[in-house]
Amino acid sequence: MTSLESAQRLQAQFLNLVSNPSEFRGELTVALADAEQISEVCGFAKKTLGFDYLVDISSVDNYGDDPRWTVVYELASLIHGCHLRLKTSVGEEKSELPTVTNIWKTADWHEREIYDMMGIRFRGHPDLRRILMWDGYPYFPLRKDFPLAGKPTELPDVAFTKPAPLEGGPFVTAAGGKDSVAREPRVRTTEI
């Protein structure tokens, strides 16, 4: 079974939920209209379509747009040797969707990382704690409204943070410069 066949069978099973597959560089992506159904769709993808391997779950912060979050599931089948990407949106007020840890055990740490970095919660997760930052860190550092330099925090006997000196930065490389001097990282302001 190819990626395209999988996407079509997924669409046939969940008629008004799963969008037409879009292709980019040989990879297929389908969008799921209702994030609440993610567990059912993933369960079907694993049990019936043979997507036995969850490669990754990632999240996107569409800051300023509604809905704010996009959660992306990378599915792979070692049986059929194919790949499928599943996208779904979550609003900021809710910031919550069902877990898929009951389908793939590996989702445990992926979901914890998303919770840690973005602050999206996964309902039904067995152990939703921070995974990279320490318990008690008050921010979600991968959000677009979190400053690159960080914010000062203090948690006695555990950890502290201070904003990093950016010296006018962030330093950005310029792609396509003709020599390394033109390409090297410098303070660059975006021209609008």
Added chain:
Amino acid sequence: MQQNTEIGYNSKIEGEVVVTKLDSALNWFRKNSLWPMPMGLACCAIELMAAGASRFDIARFGSEVMRFSPRQSDLMIVAGTVTYKMAMAVRRIYDQMAEPKWVIAMGACASTGGMYRSYSVLQGVDNIVPVDVYVAGCPPRPEALLDALIKMQKKVETEPVFADLAIAAPFLKKS
């Protein structure tokens, strides 16, 4: 025929006595047996391992005994990126080391935070422990670390050990 000058200790000339200062003797012991606490946190640790292996051979300077216990080490080599999550652990290990103790900040990350101008990385390990020698490089070559070790030995050599002891224990003072 070339004649070698006797510059070392010669028991035939001097008898079985060596005259020196207590400070010099103590510092000589210390500087030639700086046992490192390898605080390997990132890729610099690989270069630290290379410095310990046969090609560069840190044993030539008496520092081959990498002690993974802070109680037995004199010199903390902070090799790598110190994250805020790790910072308290580094400080705790430094606190557990017995005096006298020294610190080498190996590489750009340990010295200044390096390329990580970010929310998660401590901007230089000197924010939490006193650093004696900074090594530039990303990562520094083993030669650079050995150079830092020689500089560290030079610094150890000049420390007034007995005077410091006399401050800590006044009864040692000459009456």
